[in-house]
Structure formats: structure tokens, C-alpha cells
Amino acid sequence: MNEDKYSYTLAEIAEYIGAKLIGEEQYRVSAIASLQKADSHQLSFLSNASYHKYLSSTDAGCVILHPEQEVLFNGNKLVTNTPYNAFALATELFKPVYNHVDGIHESAVVGNGSTIGEGVSIGANVVIGNNVTIAGGTIIGAGCYIGDNTIIDVDVLIHSNVSIYHDTVIGKGSIIHSNAVIASDGFGFAHNKVESGWQKIHQLGGVVIGQNVEIGAGTTIDRGALDNTVIGNGVKLDNQIQIAHNVEIGENTAIAAATAIAGSTVIGKRCTIAGAVGIVGHLTIVDDVHITAMTLVTKSIKTSGSYSSGVPMNKTEIWRKNAARFNRLWKSLKS
Amino acid sequence: MNEDKYSYTLAEIAEYIGAKLIGEEQYRVSAIASLQKADSHQLSFLSNASYHKYLSSTDAGCVILHPEQEVLFNGNKLVTNTPYNAFALATELFKPVYNHVDGIHESAVVGNGSTIGEGVSIGANVVIGNNVTIAGGTIIGAGCYIGDNTIIDVDVLIHSNVSIYHDTVIGKGSIIHSNAVIASDGFGFAHNKVESGWQKIHQLGGVVIGQNVEIGAGTTIDRGALDNTVIGNGVKLDNQIQIAHNVEIGENTAIAAATAIAGSTVIGKRCTIAGAVGIVGHLTIVDDVHITAMTLVTKSIKTSGSYSSGVPMNKTEIWRKNAARFNRLWKSLKS
């Protein structure tokens, strides 16, 4: 979609991604595409060995690949031991510039005592509370709300219609996608036995988000009850994730969409949690744990490794028979 | 809730829905209600045979029904072979007019090079980027954000606070409900083994949404990594669905709320996917597949039909016993 907007020589790309160019230094490419779809003005890459069959037929103007695959391709090539990382780096060259205003849009509302750094862009209809600090280079998209006393570090990118409540801290270089909500009230109520109703526990903690965190569209992160909810440096959260109050997520953990984590659970570093996982509250999950899609986690995980739950999909008529037998396992099998 | 705002003769309704009227042509109704709740100024319908017991006692001023049920009701009736479709058509007559401004609200911000068609309504506090095209008859609700180069066809209805990123295409007659997010970044990162962190893969594809698509409140659809995410004509997506990058959904497939579909999965035409289903990435699901609620799909589906996973609900004390035995099946039963 970005063709013709960009044009780089292969020499420029080689330097940017730190790969060795074998081919024409002044040859130009204007976009990135898969091996199957690339044309002669496009850059491609081979990172998964199972795709090397496409090397012989690709029309790509240049291919990023590993030294082991070098001999399989005769055209222009960028050779590196980490072709997928090199491709990731190359996407930086072709990314569109996010449309943002210079300075503070005239329709934006900025509260008293707030400090807006140099080069900050505040979009149309943004509303910023009192005593907010926004450091240099940060971009706030249209229609966002930023509550009182929030501190946003340099080079943060917040897309449109994000809501951030008071007393939130966001580290440098983080990205927040549209319609995410940060620091809404945790779900805290005391049961009132006399009236059979619920008494609100006002949520007095905050949310602290580290550096280089990415938060997906529609994701919600609740503020802590007394202490803070903490998202470590380098954490990547996909869309529509729910992070309850006082959850702590360790550095560089990545979580896929639609996963929900209940209150006060602590998750280690470098974990990878697939989509639609449910994790109940007050658990501890150690570093380097992988959890597969739609797993329900009801106990702490004390050893790194891969964990799963659920049952396999089947034709509904077969599944019904298996499910009926599951329901009688307590009678069918000894305890 | 709309009583007294509308008034139609039965002759008018008969013509609009294409049914045969048996009864008073000039009799007027002002709303639609169920057989049990309708009064004499309301229209009702019988589409599910199990409700025909209500025909004898209903106070409805007129009932839409099938020729086979005609003899069971003595009042005014609208007879058709497809009473449920006729009822659907009749709701068109009683729908409230969505409140929208004439033309472009004075508080809206429209970027450079954007083209706004005839009869387009752009609500208060809408922010539209550069080089956007919005065709005639389209309504954009309050507080929406529309990114650069996006193309919206005729007669599209976008409710309040929707965020649409750059380079999106939306087909004619589509409806997008509030706080949905279209074309946010796909969840793409390369693992950096040296630093144990994640390197962003900028998402260079777009989102193409067909004609007559409906997208529910809070649903998120990510832009493609290199190619586009594609939503076919007539697709209906309920609330809080997550569609990851490069997913393709075939024509007239309908998906219920809270379902999440991971990256690059291709879903066929005319599928019906129930709520809270999880579908992992890089799968292919053929046409005419039905998937029941909360199923986890981890393999491609090559034959049309109904598929399920999960285990039945039970009293927690019984379920615990069954679950404990499930966890030892590998010892209890031969492989």
C-alpha cells in the first residue's frame, strides 16, 4: 500500500539492517512483499526454511536471507545470520509516517500546571488534565483523554481515542493503540452481607508502564487497589487484553489478544502467552513460561516450560459423545 | 420505545414487506412487539412454530405469519412464506433515524486533499486525515478518527468514537458500531535473541472491508503485515471480536461476540461462528462451517459441518472429580 512513496538503494538497506549485500548497490526497491507476491521493485525475505521453495520463482528485486540459503538464490541478496530480525528492521524504512499535528492542536484542552515538552504533538480534541507531564517527541492522537498527574516520557505514541486515567506513568518509546483504556478502576467491592449488595473499594493505586511497551487496541489495564499495576519494560500486549488491578508483568513478556489476567497475579519475564488465555488472580508465574491458546490457568506455575489446557475440537457429533463421557469420568474411572 | 413516532396502514406494510394482507387495509400500527406483549396498535410476527400457542391470546393488531399458520389466527394478518425475513424487513419501517448533522459539523477537522461526497454527514469532533475519500450518503458519528488515505464508499454508517487508521477501504452500505478500531497494527515482532526483547515489525498492509459488512461495538481488526486483512461482502461481526493481521473472512460469514481469530487464518464463505471461539493462526477453514460457542480451533477445517470443543458444565464438586480424572487419562487409558 506504500509503493512509490519510498525508494532506497540496496546499499542503503544493507547498511540500515547490517547485512552483506551481494548484488547491485544502486538497485532501488520501493516496498516489501512476500516471496510469492514481490515484484522486481520490492524487497523480500526468507526466514522460515519451509519457504525456500519460493526462492527459485520469486520476482523480488532483492531477498534477505541466511548464509545457508545464499546459494539457492541468484538475484540480489542481503545476507545475514538473523534474516527475520533484519526484515523487521527493514520495515522501519517503509513505515508510513503517523499523521500528527505540529505542536498542540487549537481544539485540544490542556489543564492547569501541565508541562508539554519540546516537539510534542497533541492532536485535535485531546483533553489533558491538571499537572500532567508530557516529555519531548511524544505524539498524542485525536480524541485522547489524559487524567491528572499523569507522566508520559519521551517518544511515546498514543493513537486516537485512548483514555488514560489520573496518576499513570508511561515509559519512553511506548506505543498505545486506539481505544485502549489505562488505569480505569480495578474491580474491587466488599460484599455487604446486610444488604446483599456491593460496597465500592475506591482504587487508590496507579499504573506504571515501562519503556518500549506496546499496548493493543481496546486493551484495558486497571489501576491498583492500593499499590500499582506494573507493566515491565519491553512488554508487548496485543488487542483486547484485560489486565486487572495489581497485576505485575515482567520484562519482555508478550501476550496475544483477548487474554484476561485477574487481580494481583504476577507474571515473570520473557513469557509468551497465547490468545484468549484466562489466568485467575493471586498467582505467580515464573520467567520463561509459554502458555498455549485458550488455556485456563488456576494455579501458580513454578517451573519454566509450556503449559496447556482445553480439549481438541472435533465434529460436533463426536465431540458430544466424548463430552458426555467426560461428565461421567468420576463414575467410569477410579479416583 | 418508538411508539407514537410511526404510523403505517397495513396496506403500506403489506406492500413494503411483500406479504398478502388478509384484513383491514386502513388499520394502523405504530410499533412492533412480540406476540405476548403486542397491543392492538402493534404489529407482531410468528416465525418459530413453537410460539403458535400465543396466537390465540395475542392482542396484536396484525400478525405476520406463514400460510400454514394462517388458519390459527382470526385477526389481521400478513401472510408470507418467509415470515422472519418479512419481520426483518418490517423493522426497517420502525427504526429510529440515527441523529446526524447536515454536512460537516463546525468542530470537525478535515485534512488536506480529502474529498467529502454529497450528502455526507460528519459529526462533531470528528478528525479526518489527509487524502481521505468519503462518498455520498455516508454518516460519520461524533468523535471518530479516520486516518490518511482511507476510502469510504457510499451509504456507510459509522457510529461514535470509532478509530480507523490510515489506508483502510470500507465498502458501500457497511455499518461500524461505536468504539470499534479498524486497521490498528498487527501484533508483529521479531525476537531479538541477544537482548531477549522484541523488535517491532511495522505493519505495512491495510484493511479492506467489503460491502454491507456490519462490525460490532469494540471489535478490533488489525492491518496486515505486508498484504491486507480482508473482510468479505456481507460479513457480520458482533461486538468485541478480534481479527488479527492478514485474516481473510469470506462472504456472508457471521461471527458472534468475543471470538478471537489469530493472524493469517482464512475463513470461508457462509460460515457461522458462535461466541467466544478462539481460532489460532495460519489455518484454513472451508465454506459452510459452523463452530459452536467457546470452541478452540487449532487445526484447519477441510470439510463443511459443525465443530465443537470444550467440556460440559457441571456442579463444581462433580466437575472437580471429572477434571482430576481427565488429568490422569494418559495413565488410565491406553494410547
Add this chain to the structure above:
Amino acid sequence: MNEDKYSYTLAEIAEYIGAKLIGEEQYRVSAIASLQKADSHQLSFLSNASYHKYLSSTDAGCVILHPEQEVLFNGNKLVTNTPYNAFALATELFKPVYNHVDGIHESAVVGNGSTIGEGVSIGANVVIGNNVTIAGGTIIGAGCYIGDNTIIDVDVLIHSNVSIYHDTVIGKGSIIHSNAVIASDGFGFAHNKVESGWQKIHQLGGVVIGQNVEIGAGTTIDRGALDNTVIGNGVKLDNQIQIAHNVEIGENTAIAAATAIAGSTVIGKRCTIAGAVGIVGHLTIVDDVHITAMTLVTKSIKTSGSYSSGVPMNKTEIWRKNAARFNRLWKSLKS
């Protein structure tokens, strides 16, 4: 995070929460913290007996506790039979004031025939339709949209970027968190057999929300098809919950995050539904039911008690063996 903003004598707190003070009446505290983290200027509490080990070492300036634990602590103490409720009440004293404008912000748009009560606060960039009624003391956060004919009672707090469609009723004292959507269209379509497509059933009902309801960030509640969707008094809904059209939820039921409830299901009073639960449509669940996390409910529940589904998490390699055997239960075990 709120330290130094507040200061109360223990006598003041004792009176507010209705506890008996044993200690210094004029001693002052400025925040609430857990027993482990509290310092001498902070109030703490003991509600869970398993934490009484922290009593001997806590630095808290005062502790709320039960008469049975009184002897275990020698410092200032506030004694009550319901320490958790007393703590909840105490949080009221320390809650931050939600930043809101006096009156109607100059950038807000208010439609024709709308009535704004005394002391109502309408934030920047709020858009209010025609014939809306907003009663005294209600606060509407920045960027909200309120559709035609909606009625909002006194002392309601609506956070930023909430979308509320037309004809909604919201009871007094309710709280709605950011980016929630109320009264979007229910997912209603008639299948058109001739064209294999879907015909929209316009959703003509509304949403009625009772008193003292709390609705979490990103939660979506659809309007009814013909009748209303009804949320009873005192209901507490966490983040990213999906409530489909014509659902009815009884008084004081609490539902945790990411749960989805399909159309026309009726849920009783005082139920507690954990997170990520899926409940299919047209069911009835009686009062006082508890449903554990990620349960799939496909049948009505006629007796109060606790219900579950799912299978336990395990190491992926063990889980795979169990899952494979589940899939053959129909052959392994008699029906």
C-alpha cells in the same frame, strides 16, 4: 499515590467507618496501605486471617481489624466486626476527586430539547443528542457521546470516551468506565436463503440500567431487539464484558472481566460470575449461582450453587496425551 493530599485523625476515621478506636484520637494518617507496606502515617487493615502474621511487624499507624484479632496488635486500632467493609468505606476518604469541569464545557455540543440538571458537569468535546435528560450531580467525561432521548439520573459518573446510543435509561449513582458502549445494536439478522446473505433486523428496544450499577472499561451492552436489555440495581460489571440484546441481569449480581452473555439470557440476583465465562443465549440462571472462570454455560441453571467447566492446565506434553485420549473417549468408555 495520594499521600500528603489527605490527612485525617483516627477519631474522624473511626466515626466515618463506624469502628471503635483503641488508641490516639488525634493521630493522623494520610493514606491506606497493606500491612506489609504501610508506614506510620498510613492506615492498614486485616480482613483475611491468613495475614495476621504481618500484624507483629507492620509499621502501620493504625490497623482496622476484627475483635478476635484485637489482642494481636498493640498499636492504634479500629475494631469492627466487618473489617473489610470498614476498609472499603475508608477508601472513600482517600479517593481522588475525578477532574471535571464546572457546568458545560464550551466545546460540548448539546442537542435541541435536552435538559441539563443543576450541578451537572459536561466535559470537553462531549456530544449530546436531542431530548436528552441529565439529572443533577451527574458528571460526563471528555469525549462521550450520548444519543437522543437518553435519560440519566442523578449522581451518575461517566468516564471519558463512552458511547451511549439513543433511548437509554441510566439509574442514579451508576458509574460507567471509559470506552464502554451502551445500547449498540444487538446482533440480529434474518438469513436470506435466496441470496445466502443476512438481512438486518433493526433493533427497536433499548437498554435500562438500574441504580448503583458499575460498568467496566470497554464493556459493551447491546440494545434489545423489541424489548429492553435490563441491568438490575447494584449490578457490577468488570471490563470488556459483552451483554447481548435482551439479556436481563438481576440485582447485585457481579460479573468479572471478559465474560460474554448471549442474547435473551436471564440471570438471577446475587450471582457471582467469574472472568472469561461464556453463556449461550435464551437460558435462565436462578438467583445465587456462582460460576467459575472460563466456564461455558450451555444449559439453564435451575438450582443455586457453584458450577464449572473446562479441564485443568498441565505441562503441554502431558496435556497432549490427555487431550488425545479425551478425543477417543467415545470408543474407550461405554456410553
